[in-house]
Amino acid sequence: MIENSKLEKYIVKSKNKFEDLLGALIEIPTVSMNPANKADILAGAQLAASYLADIGARVEILETKGNPIVLGYLHIDSKAPTVTLYHHLDVQPASPSKWHHHPFQFTIKNKELYLGRGATDDKGPAITALMAAKFVAEENIPINIKFIWEMEEEIGSPNFEYAIKTKKENLTTDSILVSDTIWISRQKPAIPYGLRGLMTALLTLTTGERDAHSGLTGGAARNPIGELCQIIDHCYDPKTGRVKIEGFYDKVMSPSIEELKEYENSEFNIDHFKKDHGLLSLRTEDTLQLIKAIWCEPTFEVHGITGGYLDEGIKTIVPHFAQAKMSTRLVPNQNPMEIFQLIKEFVKKENPDVEMRLEATLTPYLGEFDGPYAQAARQAMIQGFGVNPVFIREGGSIGPVVTMQKIWSVPVVLLGLSLPEHGYHAPNEYYDWGQAAGGIKTLVHYFDLLSQMKQ
């Protein structure tokens, strides 16, 4: 059991240490998107490894085909349960002209705002978790903590699955905690327990060797753009988003009444949503329907159509080739390969000349909405921040979550600490001491609750 007063004192005392660790880490520009930052990535990994060693963890730098992954093993006791913490230490690029301070110069404002690229995504939450683990280790709370600090998250984790699989045995765990998500608002902590999957594909149609003259051939010549438009229109109704292909929704699991109630209390705001994403109008203005559409329902999307004449004005050619870039976001229990096959067969029947080529898949993820780990996360959040968190889903994918769930088949809890105003991927990104302090408290309680769980 945690002595609360001791924890409070630890947190207050840790502020300087926290700032030192976070500051030094932010000042290394670990931009994974830019090959010029390769040396910074390696320096960042070294620094992070030293942080883990400093709290007593055994450390390993796992090489991959790309950037390394920093692994840490803390306080190993084979009789105690194990939790694995996932964070990433690579960051988005930052163009200094858009920042008030230099993005890679750690700046503290009002004694509690921590500015710099990566402050909230995801270095701040990583150091927060580190400080919580340190306390747990010092207090000998019976739990093993393993660390996975990735350095390619911002480029889609291309080497994560292959590399981490090689450590499947070493990283055996009872549950995983990922801290890389955003609350609804400072007053409304959110714990995402579901992520949509993805299937992306190219639809290609070639009807000639070169573009033809529409005066000489128009009427007889096939138009591949027109034919792709027809297929797309037959696949889905863009006004409602509803997919028209039979069987597409067969495996979709509808959210329970409890889940819908939770969403209704999520304080999701349509006006903010529109403003945040620059949307002029929406398919629906009903909040719950909108939440379902982006969290719990699959989509059909066309991202672009190439082929034909795309420069200024109009050239009256008949295109000889067209390609539609499409995807579907998928929800539990849809299977990306099954959906690919379903659409491919539909397209073949509609238009046998159209080739459909798979590009990528991501499996949808559904974690605990109300199991023991969800309960523990909820309790810990209430202890840490004094607020009951809302359990939500997210419309996008977090590749590593799905990967880790697949490898270890254990619960993954997405206990993020970032706020919307912190500015994920934006200029003047920051993190704050309030979220760090509450985060340390939350995580210590969470680890403590896990330590008491029967395995």
Next chain:
Amino acid sequence: MIENSKLEKYIVKSKNKFEDLLGALIEIPTVSMNPANKADILAGAQLAASYLADIGARVEILETKGNPIVLGYLHIDSKAPTVTLYHHLDVQPASPSKWHHHPFQFTIKNKELYLGRGATDDKGPAITALMAAKFVAEENIPINIKFIWEMEEEIGSPNFEYAIKTKKENLTTDSILVSDTIWISRQKPAIPYGLRGLMTALLTLTTGERDAHSGLTGGAARNPIGELCQIIDHCYDPKTGRVKIEGFYDKVMSPSIEELKEYENSEFNIDHFKKDHGLLSLRTEDTLQLIKAIWCEPTFEVHGITGGYLDEGIKTIVPHFAQAKMSTRLVPNQNPMEIFQLIKEFVKKENPDVEMRLEATLTPYLGEFDGPYAQAARQAMIQGFGVNPVFIREGGSIGPVVTMQKIWSVPVVLLGLSLPEHGYHAPNEYYDWGQAAGGIKTLVHYFDLLSQMKQ
């Protein structure tokens, strides 16, 4: 009446002269598409004017906002009928690396093939007509011949209508002859009497301020590419080409049984058509149906869709903007502005947020299929080449034909002399003495027949 033996002798005697005139004209690179050739255009106009003066015509170089138009007035007798001859003396660009000889160095092969850019399009036919006019003038056949030699045809005649209208009175005529079209084959002369019109427009839809993340917004965010695909699919069936908008076909004049019979005898060859235009498959393999589709029926065409992600691979954005470039080829008696309004209203009803903007219109043209001028052309062709020509339509537009028909409201006869193998717009373009000699004979007979017509 023409003394045939005298005409034959004149033609044989004229060969050297013909070659001198054509050669000198070809060696001036009158490329209207390239501003660097402006001086050549002017030199070409001067040379052409001297040719007209040499056969006794009064000559005028009509300045326009762009390139000049050379006008000639020959053998004016107010009691005799008048025919106006339209040719163009500007040419397509030519890249020497693709030519066996330099494109602007006149080359004679086998004593009867005349190589060089513009040889068949349209300098050869122009000099052919000049030689016919010279004979007619020398023989005092009672007909007035007016010449319009344009120098911007290859760039869409942007200044033709405005400039030529200023000469409406001087260029009063009883009929017009345009010689800038291609036969079916050397054995099958073709006289086009119908041209399709055109209406081009842009369909634009903006649903956001910037592309959005399809994970975060997909399902709720509208997809403007999807919505344009829907409209396009509702506008027409790309499999058949059939337009689905009510009223679209209301004013379409079906070809008569006589016209269809003529088309059936046109020796139109589907395999050649496919090969010539690089088409892998067609909407129909039935010859007559295909001919109708490209000559007598209107089309709906999408030339390209911009917006969204168009680079390599797939970026899973929700586009915020999409624009479709579209056109319809139109047939008599469709009116381009009426068709624009019809489609615009249909689109508005389908999707009120889609803007439809008119780009350009061209009125369809239908000349004589069986009137006195068509009869005269047929007779003259039989005299000149010993073959009964086929009367066809063309699927494209020839702007000046429509313009001149509008200004003078007189019959326009499209009596071309080029063969498919001559290579319009292609490397190693040529013209040949056979077509020139037959052409002079044909035109002399044609002018003679016109001179006997009652006005």
